[in-house]
Structure formats: C-alpha cells, structure tokens
Amino acid sequence: MIKRFFPFIFAGVLGVAAVFLMQQYLSRQRQALEALRMKLLADYQTPVQVIVAKKDIPEGATIDGEQHLALREVPEKFKQPYATNNPLDLVGLVAIAPMAEGEQILRNKLRRQAEISAQATLSTITPKGKRAVTIGIDALTGVGGFVQPGDAVDLLWTFQVQQPGSQDRELVTVTLFQNVSILGVGDQLLGRSAGEGEPAVAGGNTVTVALDPQETALLLFAREQGQVSLALRSRMDKDQRIEVPPANMASLIQSVMGSEAVVEAPSPAPQRTVEVFKALERTVVAIND
Helix, strand or coil, X not given: CHHHHHHHHHHHHHXXXXXXXXXXXXXXXXXXXXXXXXXXXXXXXXEEEEEEECCCECCXXXXXXXXXXXXXXXXXXXXXXXXXXXXXXXXXXXXXXXXXXXXXXXXXXXXXXXXXXXXXXXXXXXXXXXXXXXXXXXXXXXXXXXXXXXXXXXXXXXXXXXXXXXXXXXXXXXXXXXXXXXXXXXXXXXXXXXXXXXXXXXXXXXXXXXXXXXXXXXXXXXXHHCEEEEEECCHHHCCCCCCCCCECHHHHHHHHHCCCCCCCCCCCCCCEEEEEEECCEEEEEEECC
C-alpha cells in the first residue's frame, strides 16, 4: 500500500523543497534589490547644483551666461570632474569642443581667448557653412578705421546705372548684406591677441568678412563694378534687419525736401542751324555758341 503512494509522497517532498528553495532565492534577490535601492537613495540624498548647457553650444562659441548657461540639480555622485556651479567661472570663455543641450559644462572644454589666440587661424574662426572673403577699404569706406574683428557691419554698394532712354549714368547706393561678421582687419584676426608692444587691433586697408557662398560671389562681383563701403552696427541691434530702399539723387532730395519735391531736368539750350545748298543738295548744319 505504501509503495503505491510512494511516487506521490516523493513528488510532494520535491515540491516542498522546490518552494523552499525558490523562497530562499527570492529572499536573497529582495535583499540585493533593497541594498541597491538604499545605495541609490543614498546617492540621491545629497543633490548638488551644476551648470549645464541651456542649448547646443558649437565649437568656437564664446560662452554667454544668459544664452548658454542653466543651473540644474544632480546627485553629488553624478557631478562630473571640472563641472562648476558658478557662472562667472565660464562666462567669456571659448568652447573648444561642441556641447549638447543639458550637458554639464566642463572647465576643461573651455579656454580663455589668450590661451587659444596663438592657435587661431582664419579657417578655424570662419563659421561652418560660411566663406571668408577680403575687400579693400580706406578711411571713408571703412568707418574711419574703427571696425574691429568681432564687429558686425552692413555692406553697401555704390555704382552707376544708365538712365532709361538716355546715355547719362546715375549713382545709386544699395545695401547688399546686413549683419555681416568681421573676421579680421588687416592682419589681425578675431580671437588672436596682439603681441607685446603691438596695438590691440592692427590697422589695415582690408577687412575679411564671413558670407555664404552665394553672397561671396555677389560681393566679389559688386567689388569689381563699383565701390563697397562698410556701415558699423551697434552691438545692441546686432541681429536686427530692416528694409533699406536704394538711395539716389531723387530719393535724397525727397528725403530732405519732402515727397512733393520734383526734380526738373534742365531744359536743353536752343540750338541754331544753318541751311547749306550745294547745287541741288541741301544740308542742315548745327552751330554751337
């Protein structure tokens, strides 16, 4: 009779043992998870503030506190080396590597202007997608020599156009491009410090600007067809763009005297003629006074 129920008893014992072993395993797993939870809670119990990127910061950008920096709390353990919570440690420095939005800003990814000045070349300071192009200037077309690398200017083009129905030509000035970045003046590049005993900005008769490829071609064509002048922009409206109509003699007089002013063309001087007969041939000859 016992032999008959022995398989069931054996199966029951094995089942109880399996349940016991499973409970022991689950208990150990719970203990491990609890230990990990307590460890993570311990890490999060001491949050610290760090400076992170408010938006993507490209390589070569100068750190601006309002535009680029934001304060965020992270667990103390997650604070990375070279991170800081003081914006004054970062403002004015130059990024030597791109930084993504939300990334902790590390001091070892930034340099002072003086530290990178020796390595500054025209190709490294030219923005991505732009082309560096140089034009000649003088005291009048170059704002008296007060333009410096890092400034923004408008480029104006003065040229002659032929009047309709006449051989006369008229001067016209148009605004070619607005808010153009100055990369260099003479041999002084943006971000490159002057050597000891040298002026902060080396005077020169050329300026180097950053334009996109199509604008570069248009500027070079305009340079060959007329005179290109600079108009220095205020840093307070550096990104502002306005519509500027072309300027000519008519627009100048209307601006000064009002829209009702009319410029009358001078009447041609009366011309005297003489009829000359040679045999049966008649010729009319004009006589100038």
